[in-house]
Amino acid sequence: MREVISTDRAPSAIGPYSQAIRANGLLFTAGQIALDPASGQVVEGGIVGQTIRVLENLRGIVEAAGSSLDRTVKATVYLLDMSDFAAMNEIYARYFPNDPPARSTVQASRLPRDVRVEIDLIVLS
Helix, strand or coil: CEEEECCCCCCCCCCCCCCEEEECCEEEECCECCECCCCCCECCCHHHHHHHHHHHHHHHHHHHCCCCHHHEEEEEEEECCHHHHHHHHHHHHHHCCCCCCEEEEEECCCCHHHCCEEEEEEEEC
16 A cells, blocks of 8 residues: 655655655655745755754654654665765754664765755654
């Protein structure tokens, strides 16, 4: 079974994809960037502000699906510049304080809307 998850607590999809898909007890989110759900604009604040917005977007999607961030099993972080790793990691740790999920972090040559960070999650549904 496959279920599309959609919420106004995260930006609407800007292409042919869903905010998240629930399948076989797992929730797979689309990569989230630092778009404010209300305005559709990239948030200010550099890597810190963008990481907060990304994780708040993800929280909105995960909670709309009836789950929570503490049920995340895997995260993938895409950074525009690996020199942002420490600042991103400090914010990330606030959202996953106990038993954090497995994670991969990679540097990408370019991200949508020229943001500094994009994150996607796999969460127990």
